[in-house]
Amino acid sequence: MTTDWKARVEQVWADDALTDQERIARIDALAMERDPDDPVALFERAGARDSAGVEDEAEALYRRALEGGLDPYRRTRARIQLASTIRNLGKIDEALRMLGDAYDDSIGGPLHDEASAFYALALASAGDPLRGLSISLQALAPHLSRYTRSVAGYARELGSRRD
Secondary structure, three states, X not given: OOHHXXXXXXXXXXXXXXXXXXXXXXXXXXXXXXXXXXXXXXXXXXXXXXXXXXXXXXXXXXXXXXXXXXXXXXXXXXXXXXXXXHHHOOOHHHHHHHHHHHHHHXXXXXXXXXXXXXXXXXXXXOOOHHHHHHHHHHHHHHHOOXXXXXXXXXXXXXXXXXX
16 A cells, blocks of 8 residues: 555545545545455445445445455454444444454554443443443543542443343
């Protein structure tokens, strides 16, 4: 992947003046510069549709991108984004499995907080808000200037409740 192509994609994402449809069109035009099955281009196309609320189209593109093989960082992002998309489409059980795996696999990695946030949302959607709150607080605790140990302890306690 050329640095120029990546920079042009990032420019499209950074342009807040674009409408959703304009963003999709520009990302699609950039994707057409690459092989039709290029996983990174598919990932970008999926993300453009996802952020525009066109989840049904995004889902298929995310799946193709993941099947095509992505670098570990993008793979984690794609799993989180696909799981969030399918959660919005009502596929809660699959989203939970996918986010649970992303959450476990990302421990110690750069996207663990992000995986935690979306896993917590999926848990709440599935009717397990206490476990979702636990996951959220565990992700938040290390970022607190004080009370880290207390919040982490309370978060673990909430996660172990089966009310």
